[in-house]
Amino acid sequence: MSATMSTTPPQSPGYQLPKEHYLNATYGIRSWLLTTDHKRIALLYLASVTFFFFVGGIFATMIRIHLLTPQGYLVTPETYNKLFTMHGVAMIFFFLIPSIPAVLGNFLIPLMIGAKDVAFPKLNLLSWYIYITGGCFVLYSFATGGLDTGWTFYTPLSSVYSNSAVTPAILGIFINGFSSILTGLNFVVTIHTMRAPGMTWFRLPLFVWAQYSTSIIFILGTPVIAITLLLAGLERMFHLGFFNPALGGDPILFQHLFWFYSHPAVYIMILPAMGVVSEIIPTFARKPIFGYTFIAASSIAIAVIGFFVWAHHMFLTGESTYAALAFSLLSYLVAIPSAVKVFNWTSTLYKGSISYDTPMLYALGFIGLFLIGGLTGLFLACLGLDIHIHDTYFVVAHFHYIMVGGAVMGYVGGLHFWWPKITGKIYPEFLARLAAVILFIGFNLTFFPQFILGYLGMPRRYHDYPPEFQVLNVMSTAGASILALGYLLPMLYLTWSMRYGKVAGPNPWPATGLEWRTPSPPPTENFEVTPVVNWEPYDYKNRPDLGLATPTAPTLAPAHGDD
Amino acid sequence: MSEHIVSPKLYLLIFLALMVLTGTTVYAATVDLNHYYRGLNVIVALVIAACKALLVVLFFMHAYYSSKRTQLIIVAGVFWLAIMLSLTLGDYASRSWDVH
Amino acid sequence: MHRTGELSGQFQTLEQQKDSATLGMWIFLATEILFFGGLFLTYTINRHTYASMFAEASRTLDLKLGGFNTVVLIGSSLTMAMAVWSAQVGKKKLVTLFLILTLLLGCVFLGVKAIEYKQKFDENHVPGLNFQFEKNADQATNAHAQLFFSLYFGMTGLHALHMVIGAGLLVWLIKQSMAGRFTPQYNTPVENVGLYWHFVDIVWIYLFPLLYLIDRH
Numbered sequence A: 001m002s003a004t005m006s007t008t009p010p011q012s013p014g015y016q017l018p019k020e021h022y023l024n025a026t027y028g029i030r031s032w033l034l035t036t037d038h039k040r041i042a043l044l045y046l047a048s049v050t051f052f053f054f055v056g057g058i059f060a061t062m063i064r065i066h067l068l069t070p071q072g073y074l075v076t077p078e079t080y081n082k083l084f085t086m087h088g089v090a091m092i093f094f095f096l097i098p099s100i101p102a103v104l105g106n107f108l109i110p111l112m113i114g115a116k117d118v119a120f121p122k123l124n125l126l127s128w129y130i131y132i133t134g135g136c137f138v139l140y141s142f143a144t145g146g147l148d149t150g151w152t153f154y155t156p157l158s159s160v161y162s163n164s165a166v167t168p169a170i171l172g173i174f175i176n177g178f179s180s181i182l183t184g185l186n187f188v189v190t191i192h193t194m195r196a197p198g199m200t201w202f203r204l205p206l207f208v209w210a211q212y213s214t215s216i217i218f219i220l221g222t223p224v225i226a227i228t229l230l231l232a233g234l235e236r237m238f239h240l241g242f243f244n245p246a247l248g249g250d251p252i253l254f255q256h257l258f259w260f261y262s263h264p265a266v267y268i269m270i271l272p273a274m275g276v277v278s279e280i281i282p283t284f285a286r287k288p289i290f291g292y293t294f295i296a297a298s299s300i301a302i303a304v305i306g307f308f309v310w311a312h313h314m315f316l317t318g319e320s321t322y323a324a325l326a327f328s329l330l331s332y333l334v335a336i337p338s339a340v341k342v343f344n345w346t347s348t349l350y351k352g353s354i355s356y357d358t359p360m361l362y363a364l365g366f367i368g369l370f371l372i373g374g375l376t377g378l379f380l381a382c383l384g385l386d387i388h389i390h391d392t393y394f395v396v397a398h399f400h401y402i403m404v405g406g407a408v409m410g411y412v413g414g415l416h417f418w419w420p421k422i423t424g425k426i427y428p429e430f431l432a433r434l435a436a437v438i439l440f441i442g443f444n445l446t447f448f449p450q451f452i453l454g455y456l457g458m459p460r461r462y463h464d465y466p467p468e469f470q471v472l473n474v475m476s477t478a479g480a481s482i483l484a485l486g487y488l489l490p491m492l493y494l495t496w497s498m499r500y501g502k503v504a505g506p507n508p509w510p511a512t513g514l515e516w517r518t519p520s521p522p523p524t525e526n527f528e529v530t531p532v533v534n535w536e537p538y539d540y541k542n543r544p545d546l547g548l549a550t551p552t553a554p555t556l557a558p559a560h561g562d563d
Numbered sequence B: 001m002s003e004h005i006v007s008p009k010l011y012l013l014i015f016l017a018l019m020v021l022t023g024t025t026v027y028a029a030t031v032d033l034n035h036y037y038r039g040l041n042v043i044v045a046l047v048i049a050a051c052k053a054l055l056v057v058l059f060f061m062h063a064y065y066s067s068k069r070t071q072l073i074i075v076a077g078v079f080w081l082a083i084m085l086s087l088t089l090g091d092y093a094s095r096s097w098d099v100h
Numbered sequence C: 001m002h003r004t005g006e007l008s009g010q011f012q013t014l015e016q017q018k019d020s021a022t023l024g025m026w027i028f029l030a031t032e033i034l035f036f037g038g039l040f041l042t043y044t045i046n047r048h049t050y051a052s053m054f055a056e057a058s059r060t061l062d063l064k065l066g067g068f069n070t071v072v073l074i075g076s077s078l079t080m081a082m083a084v085w086s087a088q089v090g091k092k093k094l095v096t097l098f099l100i101l102t103l104l105l106g107c108v109f110l111g112v113k114a115i116e117y118k119q120k121f122d123e124n125h126v127p128g129l130n131f132q133f134e135k136n137a138d139q140a141t142n143a144h145a146q147l148f149f150s151l152y153f154g155m156t157g158l159h160a161l162h163m164v165i166g167a168g169l170l171v172w173l174i175k176q177s178m179a180g181r182f183t184p185q186y187n188t189p190v191e192n193v194g195l196y197w198h199f200v201d202i203v204w205i206y207l208f209p210l211l212y213l214i215d216r217h
Helices: A029-033 A038-066 A077-113 A121-143 A157-161 A166-193 A206-238 A251-285 A292-308 A321-349 A358-381 A383-389 A393-423 A429-456 A467-500 B008-030 B040-060 B068-097 C014-049 C051-059 C063-089 C092-122 C139-178 C188-212
Strands: none
Touching: A038 A077, A038 A121, A038 A393, A038 A467, A077 A121, A077 A166, A077 A206, A077 A251, A077 A393, A121 A166, A157 A166, A157 A206, A166 A206, A166 C014, A206 A251, A206 A292, A206 B068, A206 C014, A206 C139, A251 A292, A251 A321, A251 A358, A251 A393, A251 B068, A251 C014, A292 A321, A292 B068, A321 A358, A321 A383, A321 B068, A358 A383, A358 A393, A358 A429, A393 A429, A393 A467, A429 A467, B008 B040, B008 C063, B008 C188, B040 C063, B040 C188, B068 C014, C014 C051, C014 C139, C014 C188, C051 C139, C063 C092, C063 C188, C092 C139, C092 C188, C139 C188
């Protein structure tokens, strides 16, 4: 053990980048486009999801500008329908769902479990190509007539009445689904079979547990959206009747099938972010995580229970009262594992020696925003209340608190946390903290007024609104411009740091995970020798070598079994 | 890892059982079982299909001899399918109970 | 599913490699259950809503051809299982023989399926192409019968697509088998394609009674 530890001395200046690492092992565009290295594939994903984030972000900006005035400022009502649809499709299917799993998950899972690569490296590259192919179809749809069905593709609007480019969009999302499935498959197999000696299930980092849970949803949920969209697409192309009431079909069946995947898809977005937060919190509280087993189990629980709640999206669409009751009750159940996580993170912070480095700011922001998003989710799961706030801006605010306040905060926080590992460089800390604060303020200013708007009755997806709602809408738009600044800053300084940043060294924070015991950036093979794990996770108590303020154990005692 | 080798005799036996069950299901469809109990025809057809599927999974696909992990994956796939079918059909079945 | 049976770089041992391939295949089959599951759910709800129409439409399918195909496909599962057995006990010639038999039976199945599709095409029973259930059928009858045939073509079409992919995999296996690649130590590809083939068989085991045997009395 001491042999492996000596490779990660406490933070000291004067590090040099390793001579050869995964970024400079080979050169040229071919070496990237044909790579099977999980770390390079992660960077391919990083570039492509960032692109789609921009696309979706531009639509969001236009929506907010349009809503500055009650009668609508910028576009025609038809174009407005397209804006919010394309914003949703780009953000959900091509940014949020692949963001943490495909970028951070791909980069980190093999490093965290001590493997050379994922189990199926070629399949991993294929997943990226499938993602890109699906993305091209969707961009084609955006460019040739756009898409105005809402990201939910409800039939018969999508299959009969819409005059926009629905077919290529459906095809694109159908294709993209296989990227998710294969990524999930790859991760599950990797976590089962590729763990280093000594890396038992309950020594896995909680990020890996979160990815495992996410992969379960990828594997068992995504096929259903694939077949559903295929049916809707066939219905549109050949005038079939599966979901078209005029031909005897059933539109509510489409909604059942759609939400069977798309509600768990929310957990695809939030679970990995929870995994990121579970890594960041103990690192900057300098304490072992509180309730490791509970956090791990609650990830699995969220993934499983998440499949039992979908029809709470359909309370007002004609499902039976009894089914609505059951789904309402089941939806409350998800709150339990979510609360377990928040409780454990908070307990980890208790009496910790907390430092407010940038990743920690994001993690703390995540806890607060997720709490608001989660609790307002309970409002919506409540049958009686949902009748009033269904399809209002209350819903919009709620899911943006989960997806932007939760998932995106986790993603950006995770990018900062592992940026030194990915690039070997440190970003400018002051700018980064500033950006985190700007993001937090901008986010709340954008979306908190929308809770009030929704409560007052402003419906979502409308291009205009009564004049009395203007003040809150202007607040929201002002917030959005701050938010945009908050996103542009990291893009600028992170890019800058790749060239000009200080060299990070293998373990800059320092943290206990296996990924920090190899050089930054890591070599193509990840580890020079296969690591052997003989310590418990998050063992900050017994790691005086990490330069803790008050180490409790004076010597390098082997740390087994005292967790 | 020693894998289990199933003897060709057993394979042949399973095949014959599958043939018999195929014959049974065709025959059962020609008899009006709904007369005895509403929907009995489709129940019989599905039970026979389930038996056939089970034979294929357990012996042709060696699930009977596989690791717990493999068996868990099969159960998970079927369980998730059951979630989707039962909760959706539950909605449809309970619509007629609604009091308007 | 490594081509040469050698150890790929990311693995430590051959055993780990085999374990990963098998696990991956089973997980893939689990996704397939859910993939077909969406169709089965759509089928169930429509059949319940339009029970008598589905029964009537189902009677227009050719029971003899459907039954024959069921026997053929289950037979191909037997030969596939035998191919796996031959590989496990090291009878290299038998592996090739059984794989070829499996491929042949698969092609017979697809051929019969093509004949059935042709019949349906001649009867104007293909949804979207001048669909007409019977002469002078009213609009509702046509719409509801079209639902049955949309599902019929959707389900059997997706199944046939899986068969075509399976046949492609078999060709790939036969080529390797003829080169004598499969041994008692290395036969994961045969085993995994076998799993896939049996799964496709199971789908048909459900499709046959649900589509052909709704009401034959």
